[in-house]
Amino acid sequence: MRTIFLCVALSSLVFVAAGQTVEITVDASRPGPTISRHIFGQFAEHLGTGVYEGIWVGPESKIPNTRGIRSDVVNALKALKVPNVRWPGGCFADEYHWRNGIGPKRGITLNPTWGGVIEPNTFGTHEFMDFLDQIGSEAFLSVNVGSGTVQEAADWMEYITSEQQTDLAKQRAANGHPAPYKIPFLGIGNESWDCGGNMSPDFYLSQLKMYSRFVRNFNPAQKGDQGMMRIAVGPGGTEQRFVDWTETVMKGWKARQWSWDMEGLSLHNYTVINWEKKHSATDFGEKEYAEILKKTLEINALLDTHIGIMDKYDPEKKIALVVDEWGAWYSPTPGTNPGFLVQQNSQRDALLAALNLNIFARRADRIRTANIAQMVNVLQAMILTDKEKIVLTPTYHVFKMYIPFQDATFVPVTFNAGTYSNGSITLPRVDAIAAKGMDGKLWLSITNLDANKAVEIDLTLGVNARSVSGQTLTSPKVDSINTFDSPKTVEPKPISAQAQGGKLILNVPPRSVTVFAVE
Ligand code: AHR
Numbered sequence: 001m002r003t004i005f006l007c008v009a010l011s012s013l014v015f016v017a018a019g020q021t022v023e024i025t026v027d028a029s030r031p032g033p034t035i036s037r038h039i040f041g042q043f044a045e046h047l048g049t050g051v052y053e054g055i056w057v058g059p060e061s062k063i064p065n066t067r068g069i070r071s072d073v074v075n076a077l078k079a080l081k082v083p084n085v086r087w088p089g090g091c092f093a094d095e096y097h098w099r100n101g102i103g104p105k106r107g108i109t110l111n112p113t114w115g116g117v118i119e120p121n122t123f124g125t126h127e128f129m130d131f132l133d134q135i136g137s138e139a140f141l142s143v144n145v146g147s148g149t150v151q152e153a154a155d156w157m158e159y160i161t162s163e164q165q166t167d168l169a170k171q172r173a174a175n176g177h178p179a180p181y182k183i184p185f186l187g188i189g190n191e192s193w194d195c196g197g198n199m200s201p202d203f204y205l206s207q208l209k210m211y212s213r214f215v216r217n218f219n220p221a222q223k224g225d226q227g228m229m230r231i232a233v234g235p236g237g238t239e240q241r242f243v244d245w246t247e248t249v250m251k252g253w254k255a256r257q258w259s260w261d262m263e264g265l266s267l268h269n270y271t272v273i274n275w276e277k278k279h280s281a282t283d284f285g286e287k288e289y290a291e292i293l294k295k296t297l298e299i300n301a302l303l304d305t306h307i308g309i310m311d312k313y314d315p316e317k318k319i320a321l322v323v324d325e326w327g328a329w330y331s332p333t334p335g336t337n338p339g340f341l342v343q344q345n346s347q348r349d350a351l352l353a354a355l356n357l358n359i360f361a362r363r364a365d366r367i368r369t370a371n372i373a374q375m376v377n378v379l380q381a382m383i384l385t386d387k388e389k390i391v392l393t394p395t396y397h398v399f400k401m402y403i404p405f406q407d408a409t410f411v412p413v414t415f416n417a418g419t420y421s422n423g424s425i426t427l428p429r430v431d432a433i434a435a436k437g438m439d440g441k442l443w444l445s446i447t448n449l450d451a452n453k454a455v456e457i458d459l460t461l462g463v464n465a466r467s468v469s470g471q472t473l474t475s476p477k478v479d480s481i482n483t484f485d486s487p488k489t490v491e492p493k494p495i496s497a498q499a500q501g502g503k504l505i506l507n508v509p510p511r512s513v514t515v516f517a518v519e
Contacts, residue, residue, distance in 0.1 A: 020453055022430045024415040025460040028442065032410030035435055037083040038185075038369040039360045040399060040406055041140065043325060045090035046123075047114040047378050048340025054376030054385050055131060056123040063388050068122070069131050072390045073376060076383055077135040080396070081403050084185060086140040086324055086371045087128050091195035093187070094146030098156045101125055102175055113195060115339030125160060129181050138184050140324070140371065143215060145189030145207055145233075146197040153215045157183065161219040180219045185229050185369065187324065188212065191268065192233045193245060201248035208232050208249070212260040229369070231264035231322050238305050246306050250313040263318070264369065267306055268325040270379075271296040271352060281330035281343040282479060286451045289348050289478040289511075290422035292328065293449055296352045297427070299326070299359060307366050320368035323360065327373045327380030327395075328352055341378050345482075347475035347490055347511055349380055350394035354447045354513040357402055358433045364410050372399075384484075391482050394490040397473050401492060401515040404443045408435035411442065420450040430455055430508075441517040448508045451478050459504040461518060468497045470516020474509040 044050055057063045057070045064071040088096050091113040100107030101124020111119045132139055141160075143153040155168060162169040163180045172178070188211045192199045199207070217228040232249050235242035246265070253262055272278055273295050279288055303321070310319060328349050329341075336342040353372070360367045372395070376383045382396040410433075417428035431447040442463075448455045471492035480489050495516055497506045508514045 021456040021458050022415055022418055023458045023460065024413055024432050024446070026434050026442065026444070026462060027412045027414070028436070028462055030412050031436065032412060033364040035361045035364045035405050035408050035410055036368040037081075037406035039323075039357065039364070039367060040082070040402065041084040041086065041324075041369055041371040042082050042375040042382070043086040043090070043371040043373045044375045045114075045378065046088050046092045046096070046111060046119060047090060047374070048337065048342060049385070050374055050376055050378040051123050052120070054378075054383070056127060058122065066134060067130055068127065069134055070385075073383055073385065074131075074134045076390065076392060076396070077137075077375075080382065080399050081406060082135055082137045083406065084138045084140045084369070084371070085132060085375065086142060086185070086187065089142055090190055090325070093142035093190045094144050094148070094196045096144050097148065097152065098125060098159075102159075102171075114341075115337050117339075125156075126175060126177060129177070139182065140185035140187065140369075141183050142187035142190050143211065145192060145211060146195075150210045150214050153211060157186075157215050157217060161217050161222070163218065163220055182219055182222055183217055183228055184222070185231060185264075186215065186217070187231045187266065188215070188262075189233045191236060193236065193241065196233065201245045204233060204245075205248055205252040208252075208262065209260045212262055227263075229263040229320065229322075230261065231266050231324070231369075232262045234265040234267045234321070235306050236268040238302050243305065243309070246309045250309055250319070253319065254313040264320040264322040265310065266322045266324045267302070269299050269302055269323065270325070270327065270329040270373070272329045278329060278331040281328075281333070282346065282481060284348070284479055286422050286478055289451055290425040290427060292348055293351060293355065293427055294425050296328070296355055299356060303359065303363060303367070307363065310366065317366055321363075321366045323367060323370035325373045326356055326370060329379055343379060345380060345384070345393035345395050346478070347394050347473075347480045348478055350398045350473055350490065350513055351447055351449060351511065353380070353395045353398040354402075354445060355431055357398070357405070358431055358445065358447070361405065361410060361433050361435070386484055389484040391484050391487045393482060394473065394475070397490065397492050398513055401471055401473065401513065402445065404437040404439065404441070404515070404517065405433075405435050405445070406438070408437045408443060410435050413444075418455075422451070430457070437517070439517075441519055443515065443517050445513065445515045446506070446508055448510060448512045448514075451511050454507055454509050457506040457508055459506060461504060465499065465504050465518045467519050468495070468504065468516050470495045470514065472509060472512050472514040474512035478511055
């Protein structure tokens with residue numbers, strides 16, 4: 001990022017439209033909780049070309065790869081500092097049998113939920129761990145509760161984590177990895193109220209107790225603080241059935257005996273207005289832009305509902321809320337297999353991502369892990385690939401710009417957001433968060449939701465700023481996208497700012513996300 005020393009630039013001040021000023025005050029004297037880096041987690045399901053093609057091309061491929069994992073995707077993800085990757089699903093996890101995915105001879109099975117295609121199992125446990133190693137990330141494994149058994153999941157964990165020379169540990173060594181792997185996150189089922197077996201909350205709670213008790217992590221390096229987070233299936237909406245679900249699981253946990261425990265509760269939220277007739281990812285105007293951003297902000301109510309229940313049973317906030325599937329879900333790209341959930345990604349999604357990350361950061365005391373759905377080629381992806389081609393999406397750029405917020409300390413900001421309206425929809429014009437980064441700098445993110453107007457930000461920092469450096473991500477239109485032929489339509493650009501009367505004046509363009517450090 002380029003550093004720009006502060007100076008008064010008259011031309012920039014003239015550019016700012018009158019009446020569009022938002023005052024933001026940063027209160028560094030009241031630091032909040034740590035914004036866990038794990039809220040920037042990703043999700044890679046065996047779904048469409050999310051894994052096969054998107055990550056795994058096989059060692060014989062002409063596409064440059066390391067042990068079958070494509071190098072262009074690895075390089076792009078490495079630059080994102082992805083903290084954890086959830087795998088192998090999603091709904092797929094409840095149909096996954098891990099023994100098909102190890103050793104020299106892989107099982108050929110089906111993927112009935114996602115297009116009914118062949119699942120070659122060439123990307124299995126060792127390939128997943130190799131992928132994590134290549135991108136510098138950590139494992140979030142989802143075990144099969146729906147169609148598997150407690151014993152199958154327990155064996156998988158013994159295979160992966162046992163240092164002691166059991167038969168399963170020896171089998172792992174024979175398959176190329178003598179040392180035990182680490183599994184920091186374990187998802188116990190997925191959407192067990194729906195694709196994961198349509199269970200009642202009580203039935204799931206019984207399953208949870210057994211998986212929690214018997215599916216053990218044996219890696220000696222994962223004791224105490226380094227212990228694995230066991231994540232129970234949680235809600236997927238505000239409806240009564242989801243309220244009952246959270247109540248049942250949290251109440252069950254509160255009344256637990258020594259023999260079982262959990263450290264996280266999952267929550268899923270997709271930004272969709274009509275599941276039967278989803279919005280288009282590309283063919284939209286300002287009305288749909290405003291509609292989707294309004295819809296995504298409804299996650300606030302969803303989080304308040306379920307965090308409220310968690311607070312009742314767990315006021316000490318021992319249990320993390322894990323938003324392990326979130327993002328925009330649009331109608332599939334025309335001409336693609338509808339079961340593959342392929343969709344483009346526009347500047348609207350960049351704003352959607354920033355708004356959600358800000359919402360998670362504000363609840364950092366409870367939300368300690370989150371995973372956008374999904375990583376490559378599926379739903380709100382970071383990366384799209386087509387054979388040897390690759391393109392980075394606007395959402396990718398937001399995740400990259402937010403890296404300084406990983407493990408940063410939340411700093412409160414106060415502002416009057418103003419309003420931006422389109423037809424009957426009214427949204428806050430501006431959103432903002434601040435944090436003290438691991439680098440010691442004060443970082444701010446400012447999102448301007450207004451599709452048409454720039455906003456002048458009048459920033460009171462409480463300290464004298466010497467320099468500011470950062471980037472802004474905007475686009476020619478609300479529906480601008482990056483394509484294989486035109487991959488740089490939406491790209492971050494360096495910002496400029498001015499010091500004025502002890503304050504910082506910043507002009508943020510319409511429909512933009514701006515992240516900068518103040519020193
Ligand atoms: O991310 C796609 C699917 O959405 C997941 O498999 C499932 O958990 C959710 O319904």
